[in-house]
Amino acid sequence: MARTLKIFSGSSNPELARLTAEHLGIPLSRSYVASFPNGETRVRIEENVRGLDVFLVQSVCAPVDKNLVQLLIMMDAVRRASADRITAVIPYFGYARQEKKTAGREPISAKLVANLLAVAGADRILPMTRPGPAIEGFFDIPVDHLRAAGLLGERVKDLALDNAVVGSPDAGGVARAEDFSRRLGGSDLFVVFKRRDTPDNVTPLHMVGDVKGRVAIIIDDIISTGKSLITAADSLLEGGAKEVHACAVHADFTEDVVKVLESSRLKSILVTDTIPIPNQRPLDSKIHVCSTARIFAETIDRIHRHESVSALFS
Amino acid sequence: MARTLKIFSGSSNPELARLTAEHLGIPLSRSYVASFPNGETRVRIEENVRGLDVFLVQSVCAPVDKNLVQLLIMMDAVRRASADRITAVIPYFGYARQEKKTAGREPISAKLVANLLAVAGADRILPMTRPGPAIEGFFDIPVDHLRAAGLLGERVKDLALDNAVVGSPDAGGVARAEDFSRRLGGSDLFVVFKRRDTPDNVTPLHMVGDVKGRVAIIIDDIISTGKSLITAADSLLEGGAKEVHACAVHADFTEDVVKVLESSRLKSILVTDTIPIPNQRPLDSKIHVCSTARIFAETIDRIHRHESVSALFS
């Protein structure tokens, strides 16, 4: 434990890395991360890491393959430079949703990514993910899952929404909504069912649960195109909800989603900073971002000092 | 493909193995599987397997550790005897529910079992499991998941239950119920939410969905103690359901469950034969068992002849 702790940042979310280091009271360590003219990633670690406890912060968000390979290459450099232990801190674990086959002859890309991280030299993974089975079990190395549910739950509680009802925009997220409901003291639940014809086109089927005259909060994991969120909001408003809010961990926004959300019937959208959000939001933006930096900092600190991490999330 | 196909059975579900071989039109191959006086499993493969395509049928049901280790030892023997390819046919994949940590410092036993199977020499896994993420991605070797949903759906359709409503006895099974609803042509859905204080004691919270005056079918994956099923049935009857049926893939019955189910308010319980069911059922038993042998036989045949397996389940 006498080993020094060093944090390096990839290029995908430098602001979160910076904030995390700030919370830890140490500077980000220096590395040169760029591209050769032909687009190949080029890395040089600019500080000695021999025998140290190294944390690499990189969100595997868009451009997802570039950010993934950059992380792998940084790990290769750090491993060959004789770091004692390498922890890949992955605020957003891209490809996590491709965790099973939905039809024959598909990849399980999330498992592939797990294997790539392991073969490139990760000794430990520190992702922020939903409480599902897949990712942690895809690894044989230790994984310390961080949860944003507590953080988001506190924020929602602060809104003092009486008579709120929480729910899931699809069948797969019901357990997450149920968990969230417990954090709010046991609020009622709703589920929006939909038929998923293709992975992109979703058609609402019907909504179960009583939302009439109440404030509905849609709980989700990732907002990407925002389509399913907006469809669910419409269902809820048609079902008589007074107003609809959304709350999700990852803002994996495709182009124009900020504009789409701002002009939607949603009253507010709460997300975290695991993925940087474009800055062109209006002053009175509906999108509220709460930072996960303190959670990452506390977890890294505990890992480094060999203290219990689960104690943080109990 | 000129390789001969041979099927061996462990001691956990010989009847299903026998039926599967019968469907394939071949005899079960001979092996000696017993215990030494001190309880250690003892195996001898009694037919030449050099260069052959070997399938080992073993449900990892109770006594779960004995059946698991027996399967591992059989694979070791077959591998050392130079089989060309070993497929572990696992109608019931024990430990599958321990697929994630629910608290700090827990194992992920399902991943451990996956690793044990791989290190013991499995070239391919053929389990019958629910369409969740974990198991398939826990392996790097090919996994051909079999689904019983089609089989069970046909049986339920045959009952010609008008006005049925299907649902899940807990939040985690909603996606499965939604899938089942589509197989029945889009019937309505319900969900029974519960607070899960400890893994054993479950307390119902509330039920959402409209079941009044309708036939409710609870869709589940595994029936073990039957507690959550019976609690859910009570909720549904209190909610006005006309009658309640249950439908699950695996009958992982603990002692006395047969008696408990027979005397419950459930109208009928439909399960498969992935786990042998004790024969002491009454003549007019509520428990109906449909065999998965034909599905296993067809899948094994396609795997052996290098034909598409996903075509079977589309």
Added chain:
Amino acid sequence: MARTLKIFSGSSNPELARLTAEHLGIPLSRSYVASFPNGETRVRIEENVRGLDVFLVQSVCAPVDKNLVQLLIMMDAVRRASADRITAVIPYFGYARQEKKTAGREPISAKLVANLLAVAGADRILPMTRPGPAIEGFFDIPVDHLRAAGLLGERVKDLALDNAVVGSPDAGGVARAEDFSRRLGGSDLFVVFKRRDTPDNVTPLHMVGDVKGRVAIIIDDIISTGKSLITAADSLLEGGAKEVHACAVHADFTEDVVKVLESSRLKSILVTDTIPIPNQRPLDSKIHVCSTARIFAETIDRIHRHESVSALFS
């Protein structure tokens, strides 16, 4: 070495684990080890183990598969909880006798078990085994073999048996008897040869060595059914031995063996506590148990403090 040492016990030999910890002057660490209603093992490590030097004590004795899988699952939990180093302390290494094929198409279960332990996360193995070739070489991780020969030799010396002759109840154990003879200062040797038709039925062939009028001590590794021991004792008494004693490391007793031994013509039977012995022995029992706890404690202490272990056994 600043790392703290923690010892956890599986459920197979808690008394030996407790005694070992006592010798080390530390408490056994807390873990929850139980079974789910369907028989699956369930584990939770109840103390932080991050960065620690963890020793898991578990005899792989009957019920052998349950105890083996429990050990594997405990290791999985400890590894995922980020222990620095995991040592599997295995007082009795079940399946050790299945270390080679005796016929075609048999498993080598001892090697399989070695592979299972390695894949589940063991960094080091600490078994008590006979000085044979197999087990240590089955591993690529360090193995610190403990020997009980010194302990047992001291006890036998204490009996001050003049004119003793030591020997093996079968051809495979002659080297062990020769080693024991040297510990007693070079006593004479005998060997009982037998024809081994099947692993269970043994037929004595003939005995070589001069035992007339002397005290014969049969040296063995494991007592299981006791059959070969009693047959050998009969041969020795027929050959003129004055009295016959037995001395073995592991008491892997099958049911009723205690009664069989108590009523045999053997004068005394000396074993260790690597396997717990049923307590229904008479007050004047012929079976004497000497504890290995001090040996385990000293070895664990030396491993933890990076001191030579071989020095203990030279």
Added chain:
Amino acid sequence: MARTLKIFSGSSNPELARLTAEHLGIPLSRSYVASFPNGETRVRIEENVRGLDVFLVQSVCAPVDKNLVQLLIMMDAVRRASADRITAVIPYFGYARQEKKTAGREPISAKLVANLLAVAGADRILPMTRPGPAIEGFFDIPVDHLRAAGLLGERVKDLALDNAVVGSPDAGGVARAEDFSRRLGGSDLFVVFKRRDTPDNVTPLHMVGDVKGRVAIIIDDIISTGKSLITAADSLLEGGAKEVHACAVHADFTEDVVKVLESSRLKSILVTDTIPIPNQRPLDSKIHVCSTARIFAETIDRIHRHESVSALFS
């Protein structure tokens, strides 16, 4: 060998894949390769591949990380779909130049890529590379290197350039130029030495060899920015060369290179189609492309039929 051969193409060089299949007299097999809205690669193999001999054609050229990850994901899908053997056909092996550290704490990205390919399921690699040590030895799986030197040598010979002198634009390529000289019947050699201050900025030092009044042919492996090529050509013309041609295997062109080359003092530039070249070239373009499809087709055919590949290149 009764196994059918199937060829799939990634999205990086479909034309070369198509031509290769055409030479083999078989159609390209169907796969769906696209991106999810958030940029994650999405793959579905649309033909049964069980037990087949599958070749995946993908140049790891710009966008290099996207093309690399796409290849890995395709392999994952094909492996899980139970292909008998997977050969990654990699006409251009991106990151190959990052095959050693040039300073401390750098990655060896080429080895990392080799490991990624192996872990994703490649059974065999079929790259077109220069005759250097690294790539082949980075793998433990078989690698069949294809060489374009014979193809390019034939083309240059066809030009019937009397009195030609061939050489290398840098010290590292001298062995390649010497090899090429032998293919032309032993023509004279030159070398342009340069000081390499940074990987991007090259400063010519001096040129050795007699080029006065002769046709100079610069032999290179990859043309990327074209800078070193144009600097070398200037040196040669200053040294009295009558005219200067360039010949390289891979056209890993960065933006605008086509324009730069067309307007340079080089008389002609000969490359292959391992990387697709933008089509905006003028009718009388100086850039001549010769296809490697026949070489790939012949090699794939020999690999599939278990015939000697080295015989092709001797």
Added chain:
Amino acid sequence: MARTLKIFSGSSNPELARLTAEHLGIPLSRSYVASFPNGETRVRIEENVRGLDVFLVQSVCAPVDKNLVQLLIMMDAVRRASADRITAVIPYFGYARQEKKTAGREPISAKLVANLLAVAGADRILPMTRPGPAIEGFFDIPVDHLRAAGLLGERVKDLALDNAVVGSPDAGGVARAEDFSRRLGGSDLFVVFKRRDTPDNVTPLHMVGDVKGRVAIIIDDIISTGKSLITAADSLLEGGAKEVHACAVHADFTEDVVKVLESSRLKSILVTDTIPIPNQRPLDSKIHVCSTARIFAETIDRIHRHESVSALFS
């Protein structure tokens, strides 16, 4: 099985390889195996092996390291040349006796050699070894042990030695002698015990068993310096034996052993050709060599045709 079978020979025992191929009715395949001027082994496989079933015959006898590395390098070449399956046929498995530690901080060289063979690409091992536990279990790949006991037993039976008594020159070989005794129809047994002070200097302790006036046959595994054999013969003659013969599998003769044996009091010495024996024996040599080529040929043939090998040795 349509795959062709090819046999290559290393340089350690070309005569046995030649005879084996002759028995199989095929020619030895061509390879170039030599040394560079600096002593490094240099190999080129001179026939196509793609997709073939390749057997490499190499005894790991003196010079043991050179022969071992040569075998590893040949396997590397054959693997990279895309053989379908590589079987290392190892008539004499050097380092096999270093199968366990005899003191602290020793290697287990036999396990190391097993790992080296596996990492170099062996798919299967075909050694001729004694029926001990270690070697087979050191591998996870299939091992087909050949036994010479049947062959040697036949030869001894042919001598029609009435009243023979067989035995072991040390405690470790008693099981082997017992097995041999059964092959001769249950002849009596003797054991020569010795104190083994250092691995080289052996001091006889005492002999048990009745040899007076009888023909004694010493059964051993390897004859190396011959010291223990000659000492045992002396003990037997002193004990009244009429004449003493020796029978061993491997003639791992150190220098001058031939001369020492010829001039000893042993009446005859029977060995096999797993290691080539120097040809300077007298016409009436006491050393008789029986060839194992037919056993190797039959086993290779069965392995290649996927027939049972254990049937050969039952």
Added chain:
Amino acid sequence: MARTLKIFSGSSNPELARLTAEHLGIPLSRSYVASFPNGETRVRIEENVRGLDVFLVQSVCAPVDKNLVQLLIMMDAVRRASADRITAVIPYFGYARQEKKTAGREPISAKLVANLLAVAGADRILPMTRPGPAIEGFFDIPVDHLRAAGLLGERVKDLALDNAVVGSPDAGGVARAEDFSRRLGGSDLFVVFKRRDTPDNVTPLHMVGDVKGRVAIIIDDIISTGKSLITAADSLLEGGAKEVHACAVHADFTEDVVKVLESSRLKSILVTDTIPIPNQRPLDSKIHVCSTARIFAETIDRIHRHESVSALFS
């Protein structure tokens, strides 16, 4: 870092190991390294190494296989004795030149050796090699390459050779010569091209570069038979060079090379002590040896204390 550092020497270059330890101010640790009568290597580590940072010094020079296997066996012993970290210090990495295939069906012996070192337990490799791509990338464990170029460059500078011209005796070494030229302040360059008909017979083709009236220094990596060096010197003298010197890292001398070099037209030959040089040199020998011990000592010290190694060579 509190771990103690221990250095052990194999038998290939004890003088360099001794000097290295001397520079570090510690004694060489004791180990017993010898041969059994049958030639098998026999090792016992004679000091406790539990938890220590162990460095094994062994040049893999002639007898190359014996020295290689000895190193592997020493590592096995040290690993099983629970060393914390094992660094293989390999002043001369034999087989390094077999780093690629030069024809079909050849091994890549250098990669094989890398795999053998890794499987035997090396945690880190410390070779002295030329700045080529292969060796470092053949490993996934950290490799700290030492370079002798700086050491040799200083020695050559000390000679104050005005008007020197440096160059390579073959095409493959041009980059090394260019690097050396920069170390001398940018001296001019020459290249001797040759046709390499077989690995042993080299025929000079022609020399490029201006050497007339100047002192020529041939830069090479390894001197083995010395043939190519002497041929190159002849070419240079014919080309008008005033005198010719040679400078190489490794003196991998075959028999008689010392005599051949002493009687050659070379003015001096500068090498290092990575391989011991026979002592029969004359008093006024042309062969000058400079020791690398200080470089090895400084590097080992930095590795042990977790300081930057690249800083040493910048």
